[in-house]
Amino acid sequence: MAFVWGLFLAPKASYLTTEPxxxxxxxGIFSLAAAALHVSGKSMLGISFLGAILINKLMLFLLDL
Structure with missing residues (x-):
């Protein structure tokens, strides 16, 4: 996941991607992390993490940042 992040999603990524x-x-990557927390027995932490990600992305979209 770190390789994908560094290649496509980091601020200084080698390959720039379109916004969608x-x-x-x-x-997708953050959802996998939340799923890993759920599978490891930390369900509430995984749900909280996923909720924070979705709220963050929604606020960034609404504020046009």
């Missing part, structure tokens, strides 16, 4: 693809990849 960037958002989909970010949510």
């Amino acid at each position: 693809l960037r958002t989909i990849l970010q949510i």
Whole structure:
């Protein structure tokens, strides 16, 4: 995941992606992290993490940042 992040999603990424693809990849990677927390027995932490990600992306979209 760190390789994908560094290649496509980091601020100084080697390959720039369009905004819709960037958002989909970010949510996908963070969702995998939330799923890993859930599987490891930290369900509430995983749900909280996913909620924070979605709220963050929604606020960035609404504020046009």
